[in-house]
Amino acid sequence: MNIRKLTRENRVISFSSGIKNYFLSVMVIGLTALLCSPLSNSQGYHLVSFILLFMVSILATFMGIGPVFLASALSALVWNYFFIPPNLTFHIDKAEDILMFGMFFIVALLNGIFTTRVRRQEQLAVERERRTNALFQLSGRLSGASGMDEVLTVAIAEIKSHFSLEPFFILQDGNKVLHTAGRLRKDRKLSPLEYQVAEWSFTHLKPAGAHTTTLPETEQTFFPLAGSQVNPGVLAVKLEKPLHGDQKVLWETFLAQITSALEREFLGELAQKARFLDESDRLYKTLFSSISHELRIPVATIMGASDTLLNSAHPSEIQHVLMNEVFTASLRLNRLIENLLNMSRLESGLLSVRLDWHDINDLVNKVTEDLRDELRPYTLVVSVQENMPLVRIDFGLMEQVLYNLLYNTTQYAPVASEIHLDIRHEGGRLIMQVTDSGPGLPEEDLPKVFSKFYRAEGSLTGGLGLGLSIVRGFVEAHNGQVTAENITGEGARFSLLIPSENPDIENLPFEKS
Amino acid sequence: MSGTDTILIIDDELQIRRLLEITLTANGYKIIHAATGKSGLVDAATFNPSLIILDLGLPDKDGHEILKKLREWYFKPVIILSVRNSEEDIIRALDNGANDYLTKPFRSGELLARIRAAIRSSEIKPDEPLLTFGTLSIDMLNHVARRDNEILKLTATEFSLLALLAQNHGRVLTHQYILKEVWGHGYIEQTQYLRVFIAQIRKKIEDNPSKPTLLITESGIGYRFGE
Numbered sequence: 001m002n003i004r005k006l007t008r009e010n011r012v013i014s015f016s017s018g019i020k021n022y023f024l025s026v027m028v029i030g031l032t033a034l035l036c037s038p039l040s041n042s043q044g045y046h047l048v049s050f051i052l053l054f055m056v057s058i059l060a061t062f063m064g065i066g067p068v069f070l071a072s073a074l075s076a077l078v079w080n081y082f083f084i085p086p087n088l089t090f091h092i093d094k095a096e097d098i099l100m101f102g103m104f105f106i107v108a109l110l111n112g113i114f115t116t117r118v119r120r121q122e123q124l125a126v127e128r129e130r131r132t133n134a135l136f137q138l139s140g141r142l143s144g145a146s147g148m149d150e151v152l153t154v155a156i157a158e159i160k161s162h163f164s165l166e167p168f169f170i171l172q173d174g175n176k177v178l179h180t181a182g183r184l185r186k187d188r189k190l191s192p193l194e195y196q197v198a199e200w201s202f203t204h205l206k207p208a209g210a211h212t213t214t215l216p217e218t219e220q221t222f223f224p225l226a227g228s229q230v231n232p233g234v235l236a237v238k239l240e241k242p243l244h245g246d247q248k249v250l251w252e253t254f255l256a257q258i259t260s261a262l263e264r265e266f267l268g269e270l271a272q273k274a275r276f277l278d279e280s281d282r283l284y285k286t287l288f289s290s291i292s293h294e295l296r297i298p299v300a301t302i303m304g305a306s307d308t309l310l311n312s313a314h315p316s317e318i319q320h321v322l323m324n325e326v327f328t329a330s331l332r333l334n335r336l337i338e339n340l341l342n343m344s345r346l347e348s349g350l351l352s353v354r355l356d357w358h359d360i361n362d363l364v365n366k367v368t369e370d371l372r373d374e375l376r377p378y379t380l381v382v383s384v385q386e387n388m389p390l391v392r393i394d395f396g397l398m399e400q401v402l403y404n405l406l407y408n409t410t411q412y413a414p415v416a417s418e419i420h421l422d423i424r425h426e427g428g429r430l431i432m433q434v435t436d437s438g439p440g441l442p443e444e445d446l447p448k449v450f451s452k453f454y455r456a457e458g459s460l461t462g463g464l465g466l467g468l469s470i471v472r473g474f475v476e477a478h479n480g481q482v483t484a485e486n487i488t489g490e491g492a493r494f495s496l497l498i499p500s501e502n503p504d505i506e507n508l509p510f511e512k513s
Numbered sequence: 514m515s516g517t518d519t520i521l522i523i524d525d526e527l528q529i530r531r532l533l534e535i536t537l538t539a540n541g542y543k544i545i546h547a548a549t550g551k552s553g554l555v556d557a558a559t560f561n562p563s564l565i566i567l568d569l570g571l572p573d574k575d576g577h578e579i580l581k582k583l584r585e586w587y588f589k590p591v592i593i594l595s596v597r598n599s600e601e602d603i604i605r606a607l608d609n610g611a612n613d614y615l616t617k618p619f620r621s622g623e624l625l626a627r628i629r630a631a632i633r634s635s636e637i638k639p640d641e642p643l644l645t646f647g648t649l650s651i652d653m654l655n656h657v658a659r660r661d662n663e664i665l666k667l668t669a670t671e672f673s674l675l676a677l678l679a680q681n682h683g684r685v686l687t688h689q690y691i692l693k694e695v696w697g698h699g700y701i702e703q704t705q706y707l708r709v710f711i712a713q714i715r716k717k718i719e720d721n722p723s724k725p726t727l728l729i730t731e732s733g734i735g736y737r738f739g740e
Binding site: 330354358363364366390399 | 600618704705708709711712722723724725730732733
């Protein structure tokens with residue numbers, strides 16, 4: 001940042017040979033001549049010529065060629081007119097003075113030219129340094145940016161700061177069709193004419209629009225972003241005048257750098273999309289094969305059991321067993337439907353979390369009541385911290401979370417063992433832990449128990465393997481975390497951490513004891 | 514249980530109507546059923562049933578509309594039985610005057626319990642001066658509640674909250690409704706007040722406050738006072 005500021009100030013000094021400098025050189029020469037007039041009487045007029053030459057040299061060190069030329073011409077004329085006898089005429093009597101005048105003029109001019117040239121070199125060096133710095137900074141920031149949007153933000157900021165232009169990127173959609181709106185600025189839409197120009201530039205890989213020979217009737221100029229493998233799109237800017245010289249070179253280098261960064265991100269996005277499609281294809285297949293299995297089993301049970309009941313007479317205890325099977329199968333179907341619905345809520349990305357204050361005991365009661373039958377073979381030990389504050393959660397979602405966690409535990413913990421449910425509020429977080437006394441989870445599976453369709457090796461029970469992934473989805477929707485671990489001496493432990501501040505229950509209204 | 518109670522079922526699914534008819538008849542109720550909202554309204558007017566079980570997804574009219582129409586003149590209990598399980602639907606139905614809400618699939622035992630509670634609560638006169646629930650009695654005239662004949666120390670707000678729930682016992686009251694009735698319009702978003710007061714009341718009236726049997730939470734919806 002500092003470097004750029006410095007070089008910019010240099011530039012301001014070196015190029016500002018405006019009308020002010022011409023005026024300044026006239027003033028300096030005039031003033032010098034005026035101050036020298038008493039000197040010429042005592043020391044002779046040749047001394048004045050040296051002083052004037054000296055002043056021209058000084059001027060040449062910080063002025064452009066124009067003002068220096070003016071200063072040399074003016075000082076030659078002033079010297080001639082005011083100092084070379086006869087004074088107040090341009091006439092020169094002595095031949096040596098004519099020679100002196102000519103030499104004076106040439107020396108002043110050469111002095112000016114050489115100094116200017118040296119300064120020009122220096123300016124070029126500064127300018128080169130500035131460009132190098134600009135490019136260095138651009139490439140540094142571009143490679144530091146990750147993701148298409150960040151690259152674009154960097155590119156826009158850099159173009160703005162080095163060219164004072166407001167660029168506008170129009171990218172293609174992956175099928176070589178340009179979008180009609182900006183990637184970052186969705187509100188900025190191209191007019192049909194602009195779109196046509198952008199498209200021409202994109203397909204022909206040549207600039208088009210204003211200041212070009214192709215379709216110059218638009219306000220904007222469109223530059224193609226031509227990558228080595230794909231062309232990410234075009235860049236539109238509104239130029240006051242066409243770029244040329246060094247600016248043009250710098251601009252093209254900028255575009256090339258930006259293009260390669262965009263191309264990198266673009267290819268990344270394409271690859272990710274392909275991976276995503278692959279993944280969803282795989283999920284789709286897994287889902288369908290396991291759903292059809294999961295649906296068929298309970299339906300087969302219901303059909304078989306009810307058919308038996310309908311078609312022949314059985315002792316009442318057999319009837320009871322069969323009806324029990326029908327009931328269990330229907331519960332299983334219901335659970336499956338519930339989980340599929342929850343999964344689709346998560347996958348749709350439309351899950352809305354409606355936080356409200358709840359008594360955690362209500363949640364525990366609701367879930368343990370729903371799981372009454374499943375929990376019957378176990379001893380559920382619930383411990384809720386003394387003076388547990390209200391917690392801010394989405395009750396419906398957390399109900400599914402706790403249901404799935406406890407249900408899952410009942411599927412793996414050995415019958416008649418203890419299941420612990422510990423709940424406390426610590427450091428602004430609700431902490432819920434379900435610990436069983438079972439064999440624990442296979443150590444190598446710990447990282448993937450929350451993945452979709454994960455089923456424990458050799459697990460006897462049915463299920464889609466959706467329960468824990470729903471747990472994770474809903475907990476993350478609360479900005480919380482869920483972890484699985486094995487506790488030595490006990491079994492598997494699932495821990496939930498949900499951010500929840502203490503409720504504001506001071507100053508309850510309308511209360512008088 | 515009164516064996517002569519008539520129940521009107523308004524549901525377009527034949528299987529559900531048949532199931533309900535068998536279950537309810539077996540439990541001593543007389544059943545009338547209607548497959549559309551329109552015929553349901555006619556049947557309600559003709560038979561004046563003791564209770565109506567209403568489905569929300571009817572083919573001719575939205576169940577919420579039927580409920581509103583019914584509530585213009587029908588003041589006995591209405592229980593909603595629907596596959597719609599969103600909190601919005603449930604709260605809307607309760608605010609429109611439904612006494613209770615059960616989602617399909619349901620357990621018949623649960624439905625029977627809700628029906629019994631609803632019919633019983635409809636038999637209590639609204640200005641009954643003394644309400645009794647097991648060992649708990651609430652004296653509306655003297656603003657006193659007793660448990661095992663011991664006077665409970667209740668604050669004014671706690672008493673009005675308890676009284677409101679008890680007078681509507683068997684019926685689900687939404688959070689917004691309770692907050693509006695007890696605290697006033699400006700407080701209908703302040704559910705945390707309600708939770709705190711409910712917890713305090715539970716400590717005084719429940720045997721095990723963390724496993725309440727009288728003051729029941731209807732998750733995300735509101736509270737019900739029952740036994």
